[in-house]
Amino acid sequence: xxxxxxxxxxxxxxxxxxxxxxxxxxxxxxxxxxxxxxxxxxxxxxxxxxxxxxxxxxxxxxxxxxxxxxxxxxxxxxxxxxxxxxxxxxxxxxxxxxxxxxxxxxxxxxxxx
Amino acid sequence: xxxxxxxxxxxxxxxxxxxxxxxxxxxxxxxxxxxxxxxxxxxxxxxxxxxxxxxxxxxxxxxxxxxxxxxxxxxxxxxxxxxxxxxxxxxxxxxxxxxxxxxxxxxxxx
Numbered sequence: 001x002x003x004x005x006x007x008x009x010x011x012x013x014x015x016x017x018x019x020x021x022x023x024x025x026x027x028x029x030x031x032x033x034x035x036x037x038x039x040x041x042x043x044x045x046x047x048x049x050x051x052x053x054x055x056x057x058x059x060x061x062x063x064x065x066x067x068x069x070x071x072x073x074x075x076x077x078x079x080x081x082x083x084x085x086x087x088x089x090x091x092x093x094x095x096x097x098x099x100x101x102x103x104x105x106x107x108x109x110x111x112x113x
Numbered sequence: 114x115x116x117x118x119x120x121x122x123x124x125x126x127x128x129x130x131x132x133x134x135x136x137x138x139x140x141x142x143x144x145x146x147x148x149x150x151x152x153x154x155x156x157x158x159x160x161x162x163x164x165x166x167x168x169x170x171x172x173x174x175x176x177x178x179x180x181x182x183x184x185x186x187x188x189x190x191x192x193x194x195x196x197x198x199x200x201x202x203x204x205x206x207x208x209x210x211x212x213x214x215x216x217x218x219x220x221x222x223x
Contacts, residue, residue, distance in 0.1 A: 035213070042214055042215050043213045044213070058210065090155050090156070099144045099206070099207045101161050102156075102158070102211055103158065104156050106153070106154050107154075
């Protein structure tokens, strides 16, 4: 059984640029959630995708967007990067959207300068 | 909005000691999960609780889902060095989204 994998592991971008982060879900999981974790804090929910459609969104602006593909892998896109976007971005997959436990990847560390 | 608190924020214990931490919320939840996060890695699921009053064990770990559905605690018995890390509670209501607490940072002294 393959776990959740994320790429890249680290990324440095400049303010105003755009970034795409990628996630492969665990085998058999159809739901993907994205979280932002600032240094020293708990993960904050960005949004969730179920069967290629957004299934819930946290308190993040529209410049945070996502996609889920037919194989249930997912992308997180962030436009017009700001310094405060610097964080660890975590992807988690789950069996379904009804409260099954989240299984996390090791995240992408994004630094915005 | 809902508030989620974890206590203590951090703790230093001697190897072999028992640990107790808890999580309280201003809202009712139907599921409580506990995660551990090591530096540079994603959170790893420790225990899942699905019913108010439920007490569940996983090796040296024991967790309980509070009867009011607004709290949960996690106990670790006979701590070892690899227990070091940050422990998060993460309650949910039928998949609306898992809300993570601010975490309890555990340090184990040899």
